[in-house]
Amino acid sequence: MHFFSPSKGKISIQELLTELSLYIQDSSPSNYKIIIGTDSQTYKDKTIFVTAVIIQRLGKGARFFYKKKKQKPIHDLRTRIYTETELSLKHLNSLKEKGLANLFAKYPVEVHVDIGRNGDTRQLIHEVVGWVTAVGYTAKIKPDSFGASSVADKFTS
Template sequence: MAELHVYNFSFQNLSQKNMSFTQVFQHIKRFMEKDRNGSYKLMFGTDSQVHSSYTRFITGIVIHCETKGAWACIRKVIIPRKMMNLHERISYETTLTEEVVSMFSEEKKEELINIILPNIYKGASFSIEGHIDIGSERKNKTKIFVNEMVSRMESLGIEPKIKPESFVASSYANRYTK
């Protein structure tokens, strides 16, 4: 019964609107099946932008293969107020990323790993990353949240990435927050 929640999410990209999680997962599987020897990274990240009367959050899902390019989509969430508190906004970005990551159950991850598993000795690989739109540089206002948000990603069993390596959040998702 808990799985029903998953299907209420709507994803989109430049060629498709209103995709269900099931459709997104099928796109990712088909992308990986094109090259079972590929080196794949499944990456997630969320960015936000405060507008005049609302805050827009965009979560990106990107499956990338070094030799075959990438397939990607986004999920949009609008909060009907200006979310000015930086910690609240960064924390909510991380929560939205966690929600999407959690849709990839152990069974789903296993399905993806099984695509490349017979070819790991030929160089095939699969990893999952959580991209967080924060940085640890001295001047970065978000550096005080790095340990907290990185720990949250690690608790999901995925590799956390912060700026400048968190491009799914800071570049791909960011493009759609405007």
């Protein structure tokens, strides 16, 4: 599994872990938050999913990494939102297994979901937030879900 860094290009999971650790060690004592969010865009012939992994140094910036996945077009909004959430949770579990368990235990982890109280996705809030919460993470929705609705969204084209 590979991710992309805006400054380093294609990186491995091990390099991602190293980058996260270096970012934390690079600053005097600060508070951090780990954020993961997935967004998607459907085109005529494909749907592109982008998952962003963000480490936020509260009040002092952030670093992010992303991974793209292309598949057959998914036109049903409910299915796309569920797939986005599933990808975020799968990537969290994979990162945890590869060595981020200590970071996840030390810093808050948020799953940013591209749903909100306005628009068609409002009907999914209870289900999706319940799912994320049930597996032990904090869910954030619009307007607080920038990991999905801004960072991941930027790379869905």
